Amino acid sequence: MDEVWQKLAEPFPPGEVQWRIEALSRDKKRALVVPYVDARTVLDRLDRVVGPEGWQDAYEVLADAERTVRDERGERRERLVEVKCRLTIRGVTKEDVGEGDSLKAAFSDALKRAAVKFGVGRYLYRLEKQWVDYDSEKGRFTPPRLPEGEGSPEAPLPEEEKPEAYRLIDQLMERLKEKGLGKEAAKIVTKYGGYGKTPEETKRLYGELRALLKG
Known part of the structure; x- marks a missing residue:
């Protein structure tokens, strides 16, 4: 079974990793992007490693409602x-909750989150977020390059070498995403251009994220 878990956790080929925009710079010329794989890629990994008969999934809708959102658009x-x-793989079961603006999006998110608990794509959460050039007129950006055979962008900062303040901010961001406040948090990060350009800005950024988490 150890070999199965190792194969599930192997990095995906760079061509299967996609990038989505988490935030834009104030001038809309730079985008903060994060890596991800879609649900079909996860399904293919499960089928290749344990076969279609080696895993099963079951779903439960926990909530389907509307909420009021306030931002610069009103x-x-x-x-x-x-x-x-x-999600059950070779008799081992793990579960997680996903969310989205539709049933399809929520089902896909839930599957990917549950698969992460088996190691599928978990390394993606450890990759450094990347600021890249963004064409606001075309709504396009050039994705960062992932070296063939490696699971991280070029020269990322290892987690253990990150400043403590950066690690705390990353932890806050994950908690805010879990509470459905990812978009609001991303706007705060955008305001500071990432982690902040000075220690004072980093401290203010952390304070605003903490305030958002506390509601």
Whole structure:
């Protein structure tokens, strides 16, 4: 079984890793992007490693409602769906909750989160977020390059070498995402251009994220 878990956790080929925008700079010329793989890529990994008969999934819709969102565009209603995925691989079961603005998005998110608990794509959470050039007119950016056979962008800062303040901010961001406040948190990060350009800015950024978490 150890070999199975190792194969599940292997980094994906760079061509299967996609990038999504988490935030834009004030001038809209730079984008903060994070790596991810889609649900189909996860399904393919499960089929290749244990075979279609080696795993099963089950889902439960926990919530499907609308909420009020306030931002620079004003106030609007937004759908929020929460789904729990129960994923079983070779008799071992793990579960997690995903969310999205539709049932399809929530089901996919739940599957990917549950698969992460088996190691599938877990390394992606350890990759450094990247600021890249962004074409606001075309809505496009050039994805960072992942070296063939490696699971991280070029010369990332190892987690253990990150300043303590950066690690605390990353932890806050993860907690805010879990609470459905990822977009609001990303706007705060954008305001400071990442972790902040000075220790004072980093401290203020941390304070604002803490305030958002506390509501």
